[in-house]
Amino acid sequence: MLAQWVRLCGAQEAPKPGEVMEAETQGVAVCLANVDGRLAALDNWCPHRKGPLGGGWLEDEAVVCPWHSWAFSTTTGIAEPPDRAKVSVFPVKIEGEDVLVDLA
Numbered sequence: 334m335l336a337q338w339v340r341l342c343g344a345q346e347a348p349k350p351g352e353v354m355e356a357e358t359q360g361v362a363v364c365l366a367n368v369d370g371r372l373a374a375l376d377n378w379c380p381h382r383k384g385p386l387g388g389g390w391l392e393d394e395a396v397v398c399p400w401h402s403w404a405f406s407t408t409t410g411i412a413e414p415p416d417r418a419k420v421s422v423f424p425v426k427i428e429g430e431d432v433l434v435d436l437a
């Protein structure tokens with residue numbers, strides 16, 4: 334599939350290491366996390382009960398859902414056992430002043 338890079342937010346607005354935030358682009362809600370300086374973009378909606386992952390926090394390299402604490406890998410999107418679920422992970426990059434995500 335062809336890449337579809339779109340602007341998510343400004344590089345200045347992006348979370349600092351250890352932080353997570355919610356952002357939206359093209360009608361898609363994204364959880365943007367900064368894992369030790371590496372940006373990761375995941376589907377914002379937790380597959381459990383649609384909790385906002387961008388309102389959660391980081392534990393090691395996983396984003397923890399603020400509602401019932403399911404934890405999702407920021408690299409694979411797979412939930413940590415015993416929870417069985419997966420969220421989409423979008424490629425992300427900084428270009429100039431902008432954070433871009435590939436929604437394709």
Ligand code: FES
Pocket residue numbers: 379380381382383384398399400401402403
């Ligand atoms: S809604 Fe995310 S863990 Fe329940």
